[in-house]
Amino acid sequence: MGEAQDLLFSALxxxxxxxxxxxxxxxxEQTVGALTAEAGVSQPAVSKHLxxxxxxxxxxxxxxxxxxxxxxxxxxxxxxxxWTKQMSGFWESRFDDLEDLLKRMDQ
Numbered sequence: 273m274g275e276a277q278d279l280l281f282s283a284l285x286x287x288x289x290x291x292x293x294x295x296x297x298x299x300x301e302q303t304v305g306a307l308t309a310e311a312g313v314s315q316p317a318v319s320k321h322l323x324x325x326x327x328x329x330x331x332x333x334x335x336x337x338x339x340x341x342x343x344x345x346x347x348x349x350x351x352x353x354x355w356t357k358q359m360s361g362f363w364e365s366r367f368d369d370l371e372d373l374l375k376r377m378d379q
Contacts, residue, residue: 276328276329276351277351277355279327279328279329280328280329280330280348280349280351280352281352282324282328283324283325283327283328283330284328284330284352286321286324288311288312288313288317288321289321289324289325291311292307292311292318292321292322292325293325293330293331293344295307295310296331296342296343296344297344297346300343301334301341301342301343302341302342302343303339303340303341303342304318304319304322304339304340304342305339307322307342322342325342326342328348329345329348330344330345330348330349331343331344331345332345
């Protein structure tokens with residue numbers, strides 16, 4: 273796994289960051305203040321989490337006056353989707369092998 277994938281998985285490992293990312297995916301662009309109002313943590317904590325998400329390439333920011341608006345970058349999930357497909361294929365082949373073994377044992 274590369275450094276970009278490591279950052280992605282690490283960023284999404286935290287439940288607060290996942291919740292922030294999910295909110296941005298579902299509701300679109302939001303300000304730090306709007307995200308903080310529902311996050312259950314302080315504004316500095318939200319800003320720190322958003323910084324981690326930004327470094328992982330999951331969100332982008334846009335400055336407008338004194339407010340910063342964040343939006344999700346859905347294409348950044350591609351490495352996660354690719355990894356999931358790879359792991360799914362791996363396990364499917366293992367289950368197929370197990371099924372073949374069980375059939376041979378029944379004979």
